[in-house]
Amino acid sequence: MLGQFTRGLVSVASAMTQPKTAGLLLTSRLYHEKVVEHYDNPRNVGSFDKDDPTVGTGLVGSPACGDVMKLQIKVDENTGKIVDTCFKTFGCGSAIASSSVATEWIKGRQMEEVLTIKNSDIAKHLSLPPVKLHCSMLAEDAIKAAVKDYQKKKAKREDNNSSPPDGQATVVG
Amino acid sequence: MVPQCVLLPRVAASVVISSVCFLRMAVKSVSPYLRELLWRWINLPASGCLSSSSSSSFTSCGIKRQRRFHTGLFRSSSWSGSFLGSNKEDESASRTVEKVLSTRALHNPGIHTKERGSLETKRKLLREFSSTPVLEFEKKCWSCDSKDDASPFFVCTACGAIQPLDEGLDFFQLLSIERSFEVDEKELEKQYKRLQKFLHPDLSSLKSQREQGYSADQSGQVIKAYYTLLDPLSRARYLLTLNGVSIDEEGTIHDPPLLLEIMELREEIEETADPTKLQEIKEKNSIKLQDCEKALRTAFGNGDLAGAIPLVRKMTYYDKISEEITRKL
Numbered sequence: 001m002l003g004q005f006t007r008g009l010v011s012v013a014s015a016m017t018q019p020k021t022a023g024l025l026l027t028s029r030l031y032h033e034k035v036v037e038h039y040d041n042p043r044n045v046g047s048f049d050k051d052d053p054t055v056g057t058g059l060v061g062s063p064a065c066g067d068v069m070k071l072q073i074k075v076d077e078n079t080g081k082i083v084d085t086c087f088k089t090f091g092c093g094s095a096i097a098s099s100s101v102a103t104e105w106i107k108g109r110q111m112e113e114v115l116t117i118k119n120s121d122i123a124k125h126l127s128l129p130p131v132k133l134h135c136s137m138l139a140e141d142a143i144k145a146a147v148k149d150y151q152k153k154k155a156k157r158e159d160n161n162s163s164p165p166d167g168q169a170t171v172v173g
Numbered sequence: 174m175v176p177q178c179v180l181l182p183r184v185a186a187s188v189v190i191s192s193v194c195f196l197r198m199a200v201k202s203v204s205p206y207l208r209e210l211l212w213r214w215i216n217l218p219a220s221g222c223l224s225s226s227s228s229s230s231f232t233s234c235g236i237k238r239q240r241r242f243h244t245g246l247f248r249s250s251s252w253s254g255s256f257l258g259s260n261k262e263d264e265s266a267s268r269t270v271e272k273v274l275s276t277r278a279l280h281n282p283g284i285h286t287k288e289r290g291s292l293e294t295k296r297k298l299l300r301e302f303s304s305t306p307v308l309e310f311e312k313k314c315w316s317c318d319s320k321d322d323a324s325p326f327f328v329c330t331a332c333g334a335i336q337p338l339d340e341g342l343d344f345f346q347l348l349s350i351e352r353s354f355e356v357d358e359k360e361l362e363k364q365y366k367r368l369q370k371f372l373h374p375d376l377s378s379l380k381s382q383r384e385q386g387y388s389a390d391q392s393g394q395v396i397k398a399y400y401t402l403l404d405p406l407s408r409a410r411y412l413l414t415l416n417g418v419s420i421d422e423e424g425t426i427h428d429p430p431l432l433l434e435i436m437e438l439r440e441e442i443e444e445t446a447d448p449t450k451l452q453e454i455k456e457k458n459s460i461k462l463q464d465c466e467k468a469l470r471t472a473f474g475n476g477d478l479a480g481a482i483p484l485v486r487k488m489t490y491y492d493k494i495s496e497e498i499t500r501k502l
Contacts, residue, residue: 059432060425063486066493068435090439134424141425 031093032127038097043104046086048072053157056150058142062134067091069099071142073106075150080111087142094132098122098139111147312336325349327391328371335377338390343415344398354412354473356402365399405466406488409473409481416478420485428486435490442497455498462491 031039048055050072058071067090074084085103089096101122106114119136122128128136312321314329314336321329325347326336345352348364370376372395377388401407410420426432442454465488472481 059429059436060427061432061435061490062424063420063426063489066489068432068439068490070436088436088440090436138425141427145427 034126035093035097035128038100038126039093042087042096042100044086044100044107045088047088048074048084048086053153054150056146056148056153058145058147058149060138060141060145062091062095062138064134065091067095067135067138069095069138069142071099071102071139071146073111073146073150075111077154082106082109082111082114092132092135094126094128094135095138097126098128098135099142101125102139102143106143111150114143115147117143327368335372335380335384335387335391337387338394344401344411347395347398348402350402352412352415354405354409354470356408358403361399361402365395368395405469406485406492409469409485409488412473413478413481413485418478418482420482420489426486428483431487431490435494438494439497442494442501446501448502451498451502455495455502458491458494458498462488462495465491 047070048057050057052074054074054077056073056075058073059068060071061068069087069089069091071087072085073082075081076083085107087099087103089099102117105117117140119133119140122136122139123133126136312323312326313319314321314332314334316334317329317332319329319331321331323330325339325342328335343352348361348368350356350361350364369392372388372392374385374389374392377385380388401411413420438454438458442451445451465484469481469484469488472478472484
């Protein structure tokens with residue numbers, strides 16, 4: 001009986017000295033390393049002048065978590081290519097990482113091409129858990145909103161150019 | 174000499190009964206689930222045949238066959254097991270149900286087989302014999318079996334046993350508060366403290382494991398209800414949920430004026446480290462939150478849920494700003 005008791009004590013002592021494996025369980029619930037990398041070193045953080053005619057601004061929000069995301073694109077008017085991008089996001093790490101990835105992916109591509117980027121691609125790239133999928137959705141909507149804003153500005157500019165300027169007298173007679 | 178017109182129906186009936194008995198024996202050898210399905214199918218022609226016949230000689234042999242038919246069936250516990258589930262309490266309740274039904278069959282041969290074997294009859298009887306708490310049935314104490322019509326049913330007045338959590342009650346019903354956006358915070362606190370005085374798990378440490386479990390569930394739900402109804406934003410969200418509207422499933426919003434305002438405020442908070450400036454922003458934000466609350470009170474008072482949704486969204490953003498300032502300060 002004493003032998004059993006001492007054996008029990010030894011097994012407990014050895015278990016206590018072994019490194020805890022509970023930490024491994026915790027790591028599966030933390031952010032993925034790609035998300036942490038984008039959060040610590042976000043690409044293309046900044047702001048363009050939103051009145052600039054070559055800039056399209058996409059401003060979107062998520063009512064569930066109170067996140068807000070601004071994604072801006074600078075477009076070459078002749079080629080329709082996105083030459084520069086920047087973003088500003090106030091929200092969780094996943095939202096910041098999603099917008100950072102989005103700005104990286106759309107730089108140097110055509111406007112029509114970036115509209116095909118899906119939130120599932122962003123989520124897969126960052127290994128987002130189901131509860132954070134709405135962050136990737138926010139990034140996709142921000143891209144679409146920025147392109148739409150640029151196209152609206154361009155259309156308005158073309159309308160102003162095509163209509164005759166005010167003050168020009170019409171010939172009567 | 175028995176006339177042919179009387180002999181033929183008797184022969185036909187006995188052929189049908191014997192074929193049904195044979196089928197039943199075949200069914201017994203098949204899996205319990207298939208057995209259940211086949212039993213329901215067999216019941217339909219058998220009941221029709223037994224109830225429609227009126228000749229005396231048929232009735233005398235019919236009753237004997239009926240008794241064998243039914244007692245044989247009720248001895249099969251695996252059949253009732255497949256219907257009722259594997260809970261031990263349900264098994265004992267089902268055995269009692271079987272006894273009652275077979276007694277009824279013995280004393281009331283005219284009862285239709287279909288009615289005797291119907292799920293509805295068994296459920297009705299289960300209510301009387303099962304102690305497993307089920308929401309749709311009338312409230313009975315699991316410990317002493319006494320009836321109680323209190324709502325919510327927390328504690329049995331007869332034996333003092335804490336009852337299981339009624340998941341069908343919403344937070345307002347749980348705390349006995351009128352369902353409205355306007356909530357008297359003092360009344361809410363009073364109800365919360367009153368309930369915790371007898372539901373808290375610390376008070377049932379000497380009771381059985383089962384009762385301690387019920388106490389923990391009830392107390393946890395009361396705490397959740399109290400904190401949800403205390404904060405105006407969570408109360409508004411909860412009220413919308415009760416009315417079938419979910420803010421979380423809305424997805425992205427494109428409200429430029431609101432988002433621009435939030436963006437500018439967040440940038441301002443990020444750029445400044447001056448506590449005075451931050452306090453100033455916080456005070457302005459508190460006024461906006463109070464305005465939202467007033468507007469929500471009006472919207473809910475008028476039953477205007479569509480108008481309440483954008484206000485809840487706004488309030489979510491201002492609440493986040495308030496949190497951010499507090500974190501920075």
